[in-house]
Amino acid sequence: MRIAILSDFHLGYERFREDALRQAGEALSAAADKADVLLIPGDIFDNREPSPDVLAEGINLFRDLSKREWHARVSEFRGEGRTFTDVPIVAIPGTHERRAEGIEDPVDLLGLAGLLVDTTNACAIVERGGERVAIRGLGGIAEDRFKEIMKREDPKPIEGMFNIFFFHQSIYEFLPFSQDFIKLDDLPDGFDLYVDGHIHGRIESSSHGKPLLIPGSTVLTQLKDGEQETKGFYVFDTLTKSYVFNEIGSRRFVLRRVSIEGKEPSEVTDDIESVVSAEAGKGGNPIVKIELVGKLKAGYKGIEINSPEIVKHNSGKAIVEIGKDKIEAGQASAQGGLGEKMADGVSIKDYGLGIFLEKVRNNGYDLKKSPIELFEDLSVGETKEKVVKRVMDDLLS
Numbered sequence: 001m002r003i004a005i006l007s008d009f010h011l012g013y014e015r016f017r018e019d020a021l022r023q024a025g026e027a028l029s030a031a032a033d034k035a036d037v038l039l040i041p042g043d044i045f046d047n048r049e050p051s052p053d054v055l056a057e058g059i060n061l062f063r064d065l066s067k068r069e070w071h072a073r074v075s076e077f078r079g080e081g082r083t084f085t086d087v088p089i090v091a092i093p094g095t096h097e098r099r100a101e102g103i104e105d106p107v108d109l110l111g112l113a114g115l116l117v118d119t120t121n122a123c124a125i126v127e128r129g130g131e132r133v134a135i136r137g138l139g140g141i142a143e144d145r146f147k148e149i150m151k152r153e154d155p156k157p158i159e160g161m162f163n164i165f166f167f168h169q170s171i172y173e174f175l176p177f178s179q180d181f182i183k184l185d186d187l188p189d190g191f192d193l194y195v196d197g198h199i200h201g202r203i204e205s206s207s208h209g210k211p212l213l214i215p216g217s218t219v220l221t222q223l224k225d226g227e228q229e230t231k232g233f234y235v236f237d238t239l240t241k242s243y244v245f246n247e248i249g250s251r252r253f254v255l256r257r258v259s260i261e262g263k264e265p266s267e268v269t270d271d272i273e274s275v276v277s278a279e280a281g282k283g284g285n286p287i288v289k290i291e292l293v294g295k296l297k298a299g300y301k302g303i304e305i306n307s308p309e310i311v312k313h314n315s316g317k318a319i320v321e322i323g324k325d326k327i328e329a330g331q332a333s334a335q336g337g338l339g340e341k342m343a344d345g346v347s348i349k350d351y352g353l354g355i356f357l358e359k360v361r362n363n364g365y366d367l368k369k370s371p372i373e374l375f376e377d378l379s380v381g382e383t384k385e386k387v388v389k390r391v392m393d394d395l396l397s
Ligand SMILES: [Mn+2]
Pocket: 008, 043, 094, 096, 198, 199, 200, 217
């Protein structure tokens, strides 16, 4: 059977909302043309409580897919919940969609509508001809709960089938950032293929001697080095055990470092303009991120460089973003720490989580709740008052 692996659509992502929708649509449709099964390891939506408009985007995408002619079928469902379709589109919620256990998240809604098979703590068995593939899912969970939940769930491969384990977590080997992140060896043994979402750059690796594939997101979100590659999805063939990456048309992203060493702001502006004009218009309206590096001529701090003017002047030809946090001078260097310490591909959220965990530990707090879950609760997009009240109720009850 051919399994398409596509992830992290981030429907509703505010900055590039149209890109998110268009690129998810292209990936899903191309994947459905090429494969028997679609496997989506999380973050279909950018938000755990998407607006009705954004939910409608998701519903439209999946309704059209469900109506296609599928040769493979979900013949059996085991574990938590149930399925309302036999169309082999199998998904789990990611970190962006995660809500407290027992509360419906937006992927649950697509599952309830019969538009996909939600395999959070469950296994979908897909059948085509005489071949059977068992797909075991684990929805995105707080990193420090992974081991406990693995112990409780104890996912095991099923004999006589090709077994896939798919999940949505940070992995320490790729993001060496917090000791709470799972390691490749923590994954349950015995599966034939491992699939992870969450990480927005593409990764091909292995666990327990079997392939591990991370397709990356279908849309740009973090604008970091690793995102300059073309977006797309994998198709894995269970018979040949081989896979191919298929590119989709995604907005071009280039990151260029511009040295400002010893220069005056006007020279820097000229340098930026010439870098931008070399890229502008290539592949539509690309995102060109300029990272200014070094120290300006004595007496200048960096604020003299008129970023808004450059951005405005190039609008329509390129989406320009100018990063000043690597400038070594005055106020700008205060932000340097964040820029320096962040490994490429690490989101601000993961970075913040690292700081939060360190503080909690150093202060010896005894929380009733996992500190990562507490962090997640604190970072949901409601009003501050509501979030704090809910978290306090939770901690004190
Ligand atoms: Mn994501």
